[in-house]
Amino acid sequence: MDKVKSDMSKSRKERALNFLMSIFVNDAYVLAFKNVLDSYKLNPLYEPKMPIDETPRTTRKRSKGEKLFECEYKVIRKGEEVEDAHMDWESSYSDMERQTDVPKPKYYEPKKILDPKPRPVRQAQVAVPKRIYGRPGEEGSKENEEEWPVVVALDFGTTYSGYAFWRKENPSEITTGKWNTGSKEVLESLKTPTSLLLNQNNEVIEFGYKAEKIFKELAEDEDDKGYRYFRQFKMTLHNESLFDEKRPIPDHLKRPLEALEVFSLSIRDLRDECFRDFDNKRIKVDPDDILWILTVPAIWGDSAKQFMRKAAEKAGIPSDQLKLALEPEAAAIYVMKEAKTVFGKGTVTTFNPGTKIMVADLGGGTADLTVLEVKEDRKMKQLHQSAGGAWGGNLINKKIWEIMEEIFGSDVIEDFKKQTSDFMEMESIIELKKRDITIGSKLELPIFPSLSGLCKQDYRTLIKNSKYGNSVKARTGKLRFEPDMVQKIFDLTFTNLFTVVKKVLKHVNAVGVKDIILVGGFAQADIIVKQFEEKFSGYKVIVPIDPVLAVLKGAVMFGQDIDIISSRITAHTYGFDAMRHFRDGDLRSKKRKIDNTIYCVDLFEKMVAIGESVDVGKTFEKEVFASSKEMKSMVLKFYQSEIKNPTYVTDPGCECIGKLSVEMPDLSGGTERSVMVSIKFGETEITVCGVDKTTGKKQETVLDLLRDTK
Ligand SMILES: Nc1ncnc2c1ncn2[C@@H]1O[C@H](COP(=O)(O)OP(=O)(O)OP(=O)(O)O)[C@@H](O)[C@H]1O
Ligand SMILES: [Mg+2]
Known part of the structure; x- marks a missing residue:
């Protein structure tokens, strides 16, 4: 038999069907199969149950009558699901001969869950101190924390997540996890997108860049229905004073899954990624020796924090080996401890005792700030309670979509979002273009044919007649935001953020603060740093060299010295x-x-x-x-x-x-x-x-x- 050639110009579904046809060309089933194809629109799902260590069926020798191909179908007629179907194809002697020649059908199997060392469940530590100390009014006594041989920090971000670890054996080094981005421009990244891809049984297919890539492929071939994709779900917890762990989080097709499940599966994958890293580096670590640090925004309520602990516990992190770190505090610890090495832009800061700083973690979801003072013993004291809000960098992207909704109509954008592949492409373009914006920049976005095709009138007319008049213009195949409009888009975030920064700096407890330290991905935006410098000209605005890693590395340092923040407001x-x-x-x-x-x-x-x-x-x-x-x-x-x-x-x-x-x-x-x-x-x-x-x-x-x- 001829080798089956893949025609890359065809969709993956077509290629799969051609492949099946070539196998069964002499088989009596082919007629029935063809009839089914002709009469229905088939949507094959990846069969997820293959055990991780089993040899894939396409490369294994089969005996006669053994199942050759097993596939579940949702049979769709006129856009309506009418029945579920299941098909088995049994092998014949002839396909035993050709099975080594045929390409593997694309198959995404669930990731293997690592359980490095099962251990008895211990009493949850949350809200349960080991001893009771002191009475009201007495001087605070400090728990003598045990020293942990290994500290692993998980920075679970709205947009990006990562892990970093430290070992007593190699005390001078904090190692950060690395992810292959799959892009030619930037090969490796120290954080990975907080994106989770599950199959229909809610088993993890991938997390991070790989999840994004596979999902994009699935969407391109319209095979995404059998999968569940979740992204940027951390904000579900924001502003929740009493969080319901069963709160549904919608996947890409708005099908709900309980919050606890979505978070714990993601945290588990980050945890497993770290264990895989240990294995690859041949580092021997006893899981019982690890202190896990999980980052949370300081402005979150106690319920959301407890939820994160519960999710981590469900993800296989023992509660008595887990501490939560507050994100801006972790960043502050990092910049204080690494002052000599982390400061960029020619600004040198010494953290002598008495220095008071404001640290703002400008992430994707939240802007989270705290004010601290360095004490004689190099510990830090919080001077003002944490403040901030949901004004992260993602708000800019959201605002751009909102303007497009106003121009083209929300129903048009809603329909465009259903064209998952183009929508994802557009999101990536917005993200890239956003990063290039500086004061006075324009922003130009392409108008995909799939978007203009949905518009009820010519898109140029819609743009021209929109309320944005001269601030948004139509160019051939493009939508151009003029500088005043770009500034307006950023102003929503800036107004909120600067109001709260001003209020905190005015507070009597913040008197003496001279440095404002900006960390987080959004602090990399030139426009935000310039505006901070302009609005707070009496202060030194500092961005460390690696603002994205400040929280992650600082969280590890917090794990090494839990008492480093000696008092909080x-x-x-x-x-x-x-x-x-x-x-x-x-x-x-x-x-x-x-x-x-x-x-x-x-x-x-x-x-x-x-x-x-x-x-x-x-x-x-x-x-x-x-x-x-x-x-x-x-x-x-x-x-x-x-x-x-x-x-x-x-x-x-x-x-x-x-x-x-x-x-x-x-x-x-x-x-x-x-x-x-x-x-x-x-x-x-x-x-x-x-x-x-x-x-x-x-x-x-x-x-x-x-x-x-x-
Ligand atoms: N060069 C850049 N210019 C502008 N924005 C940027 C740049 N780089 C990253 N960002 C933005 O920073 C955000 C991601 O930052 P970060 O990784 O610190 O967030 P996160 O930890 O996922 O979120 P959070 O801390 O709020 O949970 C995104 O909104 C991204 O668009
Ligand atoms: Mg963050």
């Missing part, structure tokens, strides 16, 4: 709902009679106030008594507020952030029984513990920040 007032005997002046609506005693309910029992500086390691304690003799457990609902002294948990601006349940099985003490609640606020996550004082038993409890506690 609380972002909210925290407390729990409590009752006490009713007094004059209490709201009548809060009066309740329980066991013949009149109580005032819904009181906001404050543990710490917004803007307070809290030493890392300091524990706040409160004793809470049983309100009834029969109470077998106590439930404390925790609240946060933007107000310094809220009276009731029902006051405006108070939000329930989680609950703590403590069992009180011994009833003998009646209402003299109490629970000692202890909370730590100064660390990157809130940890809480409740102890039933009657039994004397320390009862570790997780403050559940995720479930619905309202």
